[in-house]
Amino acid sequence: MRVGGILEKIILIGDSGHSKVIEDSVKSRGGLVIAKLDDKYQKSIYEHQVLKGPINRIEEILEDDIRVVIAIGSNYIRKQLVERLALPLEKYAKVIHKSTIISDSTEIGFGTVVMPGVIVNADVTIGNHAIVNTNCVIEHDCIIGNYVHVSPTATLTGNVVVGEGSHIGAGATVIPGIEIGSWTNVGAGSSVISNIESNTTAVGVPAKVIKREVF
Structure with missing residues (x-):
C-alpha cells in the first residue's frame, strides 16, 4: 500500500x-x-x-x-x-488485502477494510468504516452502508442494500434485490429471501425476525 x-x-x-x-x-x-x-x-x-x-x-x-x-x-x-x-x-485509510478481486467500478469508503479472498463485482458502493471480511462475495450493484460488517464467506447477490451498522453473519446468503435495514443482525448461515427492517435480529433458513430492539 x-x-x-x-x-x-x-x-x-x-x-x-x-x-x-x-x-x-x-x-x-x-x-x-x-x-x-x-x-x-x-x-x-x-x-x-x-x-x-x-x-x-x-x-x-x-x-x-x-x-x-x-x-x-x-x-x-x-x-x-x-x-x-x-x-x-x-x-482514515482504506485497507484492501492484495488477494482481493475488486471491480474497477466499485467505490470504497474511508476507514473500510477488505480482507483476504474477497470478491466485489461491478458497480458496488461500500460506505465508510465498513468491514468486508474473509472470502465473502458481494455481487453487482450492491450498496453497503457505513459501519456495516459482512462476515467471512457471506454472499450478497446482486442489488442488495445493507443499511448503516448492520451485521451479516458468517456464511449467510442474501438473494437479489433484498433490502436490510440499519443496525440489524443477520445470523450466521441464514438465507435472506425477504426484506428485513431496521433494528432487528433475523436468523434461519429462510431468515425470520426473532428480536426487535426498542430505543
Whole structure:
C-alpha cells in the first residue's frame, strides 16, 4: 500500500484478533503498522517496533503522512470511536488485502477494510468504516452502508442494500434485490429471501425476525 510511491504508515485503533488480520492486509500491500492503540494499555510499550499504548497517544503520533483504521469488529464501538476521535474523514485509510478481486467500478469508503479472498463485482458502493471480511462475495450493484460488517464467506447477490451498522453473519446468503435495514443482525448461515427492517435480529433458513430492539 503506497501513496505516490511512499510507504503508507498506519495507526490501528484496537489491538485484538481483528487487528491482526488488518495488520496482515496492510503488510500485503507494502504498508507499515506503526502503532496499535487500545485503552486496555495503561502505559506505552514497543513490541516488534510497534507502539502499543492507550488511545489518547494518537494526539502525539498522528502526523500528516499517517493514516488511521479503527480495528474493532463491533459496529457500535467502531462508530463510537470515530465520534470520539473526531478526525477528518480523509485521515482514515482504506485497507484492501492484495488477494482481493475488486471491480474497477466499485467505490470504497474511508476507514473500510477488505480482507483476504474477497470478491466485489461491478458497480458496488461500500460506505465508510465498513468491514468486508474473509472470502465473502458481494455481487453487482450492491450498496453497503457505513459501519456495516459482512462476515467471512457471506454472499450478497446482486442489488442488495445493507443499511448503516448492520451485521451479516458468517456464511449467510442474501438473494437479489433484498433490502436490510440499519443496525440489524443477520445470523450466521441464514438465507435472506425477504426484506428485513431496521433494528432487528433475523436468523434461519429462510431468515425470520426473532428480536426487535426498542430505543
